[in-house]
Amino acid sequence: xxxxxxxxxxxxxxxxxxxxxxxxxxxxxxxxxxxxxxxxxxxxxxxxxxxxxxxxxxxxxxxxxxxxxxxxxxxxxxxxxxxxxxxxxxxxxxxxxxxxxxxxxxxxxxxxxxxxxxxxxxx
Numbered sequence: 001x002x003x004x005x006x007x008x009x010x011x012x013x014x015x016x017x018x019x020x021x022x023x024x025x026x027x028x029x030x031x032x033x034x035x036x037x038x039x040x041x042x043x044x045x046x047x048x049x050x051x052x053x054x055x056x057x058x059x060x061x062x063x064x065x066x067x068x069x070x071x072x073x074x075x076x077x078x079x080x081x082x083x084x085x086x087x088x089x090x091x092x093x094x095x096x097x098x099x100x101x102x103x104x105x106x107x108x109x110x111x112x113x114x115x116x117x118x119x120x121x122x123x
Contacts, residue, residue: 001064001065002063002065003085004035004036004037004085004086005037006063007037007060007063007065007083007085007086008025008037008039008086008116009116010059010060010063010065011039011056011059011060011083011086011088012025012039012113012116012117013059013116013117014052014055014056014058014059014060015039015041015052015055015056015088016113016117017055018048018051018052018055019044019048020041020042020043020052020090021041021042021043021044022040022041022042022096023039023040023041023113024039024040024041024102024110024113025037025038025039025110025111025113025116026038026039026040026102026105026108026109026110026111027108027109027110027111028105028108030107030108030109031105031107031108032105032108034087035082035084035085035086035087036085036086037085037086037087037111038086038087038088038089038101038105038108039086039087039088039089040089040091040096040101040102041088041089041090041091042090042091042092042093042096043090043091043092044092045092046076046077046092049073049076049077049078049079049090049091049092050073050076050079052079052090053070053073053079053081053090056081056088057081060083065083066083067081067082067083068082068083068084069082070082076092077091077092077094077095078090078091078092078095078096078099089101
């Protein structure tokens with residue numbers, strides 16, 4: 001079983017590999033008991049939302065991590081994958097602007113994902 005930052009690193013690498021846009025990582029341990037990290041990203045289309053979620057599930061399944069639950073997806077403009085300690089939000093641009101999770105969780109520490117993407121690419 002992976003620790004939360006390892007799950008987040010794998011997830012961010014998978015999102016980056018499939019061209020997710022504006023990937024944000026929020027460390028939420030000090031502001032909520034829901035998860036240690038929230039990942040938020042934008043997809044360019046409904047098909048892209050599905051592609052990103054499929055890639056996440058495939059990559060994380062290789063490390064024996066499966067989502068506890070999956071929400072959204074009916075309309076195709078947002079999807080949530082809950083891995084317990086890491087919750088991943090995939091939005092189309094309009095939905096991301098509507099829900100403004102970054103503002104809602106503004107007390108959370110934002111972590112620069114560039115170093116995590118580089119770390120994942122070295123594997």
